[in-house]
Amino acid sequence: MTNKLEIKDILGKLGPLLALIALGIVLTISNTNFLVINNIMNILRQTAVNGLISAGMLVVLITAGIDLSVGANAILCACMMGMMMEKFNVSNPIILILGCLLTGMAVGCINGLLLTKLRLPHPFVSTLGMKNVLCGLALLVVATKTVGNFPSAVTWLGSSNIFQSTNFAGIPVCFLVLLVFFIGFHLFLNKTAFGRTIYCVGGNPEATRLSGINTDHVLIIVYSLSGFMCAIAGLVIVGRSGVANPSSAITPYDTDAIAACIIGGASFSGGKGTVWGTLIGVLIISTIRNGLTLLNAASDIQYVVIGLVIIVSAFIDVTRSLMETKTRRLAAK
Amino acid sequence: MKKVLALVIAMIMMVTFIACEGSSTKKTNDEITIGVILKTLSSEYWGYVAAGVKAAEKDFGVKVNLQGPASETSYDEQNNMIETTLSTNDLDALVVAPLQPESIAFVLGNTQIPILFVDTDAEFSNKTAYIGTGNYEAAYLGGEYAAKQKGKGAIAVVIAGVQGNTNSYEREKGYIDALEAKGVKVASVQYAEATTDKATNIMENMLTSLKNNVDIVCCVNDDMAAGAANACKQAGVEGVTIVGFDGIQTGVKNVMNGVVSASVAQSPYNMGYQAVENAVKAVKGEEVEKVIKTGVSIITSENAKDYLAELKSVLK
Numbered sequence A: 001m002t003n004k005l006e007i008k009d010i011l012g013k014l015g016p017l018l019a020l021i022a023l024g025i026v027l028t029i030s031n032t033n034f035l036v037i038n039n040i041m042n043i044l045r046q047t048a049v050n051g052l053i054s055a056g057m058l059v060v061l062i063t064a065g066i067d068l069s070v071g072a073n074a075i076l077c078a079c080m081m082g083m084m085m086e087k088f089n090v091s092n093p094i095i096l097i098l099g100c101l102l103t104g105m106a107v108g109c110i111n112g113l114l115l116t117k118l119r120l121p122h123p124f125v126s127t128l129g130m131k132n133v134l135c136g137l138a139l140l141v142v143a144t145k146t147v148g149n150f151p152s153a154v155t156w157l158g159s160s161n162i163f164q165s166t167n168f169a170g171i172p173v174c175f176l177v178l179l180v181f182f183i184g185f186h187l188f189l190n191k192t193a194f195g196r197t198i199y200c201v202g203g204n205p206e207a208t209r210l211s212g213i214n215t216d217h218v219l220i221i222v223y224s225l226s227g228f229m230c231a232i233a234g235l236v237i238v239g240r241s242g243v244a245n246p247s248s249a250i251t252p253y254d255t256d257a258i259a260a261c262i263i264g265g266a267s268f269s270g271g272k273g274t275v276w277g278t279l280i281g282v283l284i285i286s287t288i289r290n291g292l293t294l295l296n297a298a299s300d301i302q303y304v305v306i307g308l309v310i311i312v313s314a315f316i317d318v319t320r321s322l323m324e325t326k327t328r329r330l331a332a333k
Numbered sequence B: 001m002k003k004v005l006a007l008v009i010a011m012i013m014m015v016t017f018i019a020c021e022g023s024s025t026k027k028t029n030d031e032i033t034i035g036v037i038l039k040t041l042s043s044e045y046w047g048y049v050a051a052g053v054k055a056a057e058k059d060f061g062v063k064v065n066l067q068g069p070a071s072e073t074s075y076d077e078q079n080n081m082i083e084t085t086l087s088t089n090d091l092d093a094l095v096v097a098p099l100q101p102e103s104i105a106f107v108l109g110n111t112q113i114p115i116l117f118v119d120t121d122a123e124f125s126n127k128t129a130y131i132g133t134g135n136y137e138a139a140y141l142g143g144e145y146a147a148k149q150k151g152k153g154a155i156a157v158v159i160a161g162v163q164g165n166t167n168s169y170e171r172e173k174g175y176i177d178a179l180e181a182k183g184v185k186v187a188s189v190q191y192a193e194a195t196t197d198k199a200t201n202i203m204e205n206m207l208t209s210l211k212n213n214v215d216i217v218c219c220v221n222d223d224m225a226a227g228a229a230n231a232c233k234q235a236g237v238e239g240v241t242i243v244g245f246d247g248i249q250t251g252v253k254n255v256m257n258g259v260v261s262a263s264v265a266q267s268p269y270n271m272g273y274q275a276v277e278n279a280v281k282a283v284k285g286e287e288v289e290k291v292i293k294t295g296v297s298i299i300t301s302e303n304a305k306d307y308l309a310e311l312k313s314v315l316k
Helices: A003-028 A039-064 A072-087 A094-115 A121-140 A150-160 A173-191 A193-203 A205-210 A215-241 A246-250 A255-263 A277-294 A299-332 B002-025 B044-061 B075-086 B101-109 B135-150 B166-181 B196-209 B223-237 B249-256 B268-283 B304-314
Strands: B033-035 B062-067 B093-096 B115-116 B127-132 B157-161 B185-191 B216-220 B239-243 B262-265 B292-293 B297-299
Touching: A039 A121, A039 A173, A039 A193, A039 A215, A039 A277, A039 B115, A039 B216, A072 A094, A072 A121, A072 A215, A072 A246, A072 A255, A072 B101, A072 B135, A094 A121, A094 A215, A094 B262, A121 A150, A121 A246, A150 A173, A150 A215, A173 A193, A173 A215, A173 A277, A193 A205, A193 A215, A215 B101, A215 B166, A255 A277, A255 A299, A277 A299, A277 B075, A299 B075, B033 B223, B033 B268, B033 B292, B044 B062, B044 B268, B044 B292, B044 B304, B062 B075, B075 B093, B075 B101, B075 B239, B075 B268, B093 B101, B115 B268, B127 B268, B135 B157, B135 B216, B135 B239, B135 B297, B157 B196, B157 B223, B166 B185, B166 B216, B166 B297, B185 B196, B196 B223, B223 B239, B239 B249, B249 B262, B249 B297, B297 B304
Parallel strands: B033 B062, B033 B093, B093 B115, B115 B127, B127 B292, B157 B185, B157 B216, B216 B239, B239 B262
Antiparallel strands: B262 B297
């Protein structure tokens, strides 16, 4: 009995990975341009921004929260660098990057404070409000102009590749950085006391508070962390496009990140979700987008496919946990 | 249990693949493949550009990969599409309508195949050609038309699209420069995110703040012109010269019905057709002009009927 459960458990964990592999096989059969090394590198490159944002979003989702301000935050961070360059003639990349990171963390911190100190009913409210504020600020700081010509040290993270040669586009640095962050997040969430506290806050905030943990403190740090990841994503966005475009603050980065976390097994009710599941989630989304582009499918089909994947993976997750409770109840009898 | 997920996704992809197979092009004897990435495929205006592209594909017997992101603010999505398309092996030329002209050179990098821009021009050292009119010039003509109707000393407002978007900014600037050059006072510029209902709200507010004292409304698309017309009608303000932009079917019909005064049309079908035509020339090594103007026409009650017939024939 226990043995069977373990197999089920492993299958459950590998589910998204199997889905990704199946997706890869289907795309390889249907398009000769898919399984080409340079295209695989494209997928990794296109995964980076969503992956970085998703890592922060995952931690927020584990606390049963949500952060809708991620996309606007990332763009604001990019635009802050643009403003520093245009208005204050700062060309030192270290100062620019520091400004970018501080902006992101400050915004995240404000999100946390709004939730805990102002006692706004749900992070949906505070972060939705902040999303709009940040969209406006992004336009404001650069006076609605798109800013380009960033120093190469600023665009390095998003634009450089290693082992580049004539026939090989190289491994994108932004994806390697993403992997480093994911390993860091994995260790942080699973091997540190604070990381486990985050799961506790999501699982049962009242019990966590009563056991002597300052939940407000945990939440503020969690939202600041999400803000920090947005800043890194903003840096990659500048590197990928070469510009900071304030009007892209309305791009739905938030829903893509939430989708990736949900596909990877996170839940809105908190206490659940793993870093590796999320990584598979972001890879599934960018593989679908990349594959459908190669297949010449228009955005109507892309929307439908990604929407269905979200619904199906959440449904499977719900069914699995229902079955688990059932087995547990049967075993208890 | 999640095995089922794998199966389901596989099935979805299969269905999608079959669906795409139906709409994609037949292989021709000709070996030329041209990538075309428009600003979006989900709007009527871009539907005309796409129709031109498809007509040229058929006429010249080449293979065209036609794509476009979900909306005209999906900047990252377009950049991803460009990257993905450039890495396919059999691509001979790429036609792009850049959403973010400032970043296009960065995304294209040191691409060696012919690159053509359509609708919106951009800086790029290896550029083969630009096919289009330029939003600024087209809007300038629209502004001049409106100023001619009302004369010197008239009061105008401009309803623009998404603040910070290059396209919207150029049209806005074209209108303002033309109006001011003709002695018209531009009292206010507001942003309606390219939607009809927001344009109605904004127009209502502007009428209130200007005490209904508005002679000219210049909008950067047809939907917003319709919205502005709604607001004027409800406020009982008559005789306002309302100018739209794009010349899509509903816009032209509004001109015919007298709801709006004019629409600036940039002949999108010709843009699409000529872009592919010149891309083929470039691949074959023939000479291509650096700038190919596709022309602007101001659609008024006089020529609206003919233009509508032209649009309908194109979409067949």
